[in-house]
Amino acid sequence: MSRQIALLRGINVGGHKKFPMARQREVFESLGYEDVSVLLQTGNIVFADPGTPPAETASALEARIAEEMGFPVPVMVRTRDELAAAVAANPFPQAVPEPKSLHITFLSGPPADATGLRALQALDSARYAPDRFRLTGRELYLWCPGGIGRSKLAEAVSRIPLGVTATARNWNTVTKLLALADA
Missing domain, CATH: 3.30.70.1280 (SP0830-like domains)
Known part of the structure; x- marks a missing residue:
């Protein structure tokens, strides 16, 4: 089914x-x-x-x-x-052993705000290391090894308007949802 x-x-x-x-x-x-x-x-x-x-x-x-x-x-x-495709596309497989450090923000559609998308793409990754992010289609992956609550990158990304609705889940929740869908 x-x-x-x-x-x-x-x-x-x-x-x-x-x-x-x-x-x-x-x-x-x-x-x-x-x-x-x-x-x-x-x-x-x-x-x-x-x-x-x-x-x-x-x-x-x-x-x-x-x-x-x-x-x-x-x-x-x-x-x-x-x-399942979002799980398979995880660009940060090294984060899987610490699933609370990895989040997927699910977007209602591809980013619609061109200015926001350019701002997201312009974020200086080195400035926020070791935290990292990657936008892939309608999913934005965010890896915060020190925790999302203290992450300057998570804060910066959340302030950028993408022109779509978004909601985030940690890796534990995402994989449990996939397991429920497969049950």
Whole structure:
């Protein structure tokens, strides 16, 4: 069975936009999605592929969540194969043994802000060493060996407007989502 993975942005963070796991499952099931699994409270949902393109699935989810919860929640959806390709494309395999140091920021589309994209490309990697990043299509990989919370590179990258919606997950979460999609 083919699967899709929904990544919800900005829920259950700092007491804002509370959206309990059980409620997440209910909302997905109310749209007719089947075999729904929720990983963690931060909006990671794996479900049977409804046969619609991921962008259409994301739009339907955003509308239903806003209707049910009373606040907007951006949603990025990837197919199981798209998530597997993102895992396989990891440009920092040396980071895998320390999975909390590696993050993927999932973008709703390719960067749309040309000025922001140029600013991202102009970041001086040497200035932020040993932290590194790489943009590959709709995924931005960020490796922060000293931790993301203290990373000057993570801060710099997060301030650059790319003109798309983004949500980040650490490597542990990404690989667990892929395992759920494969189960």
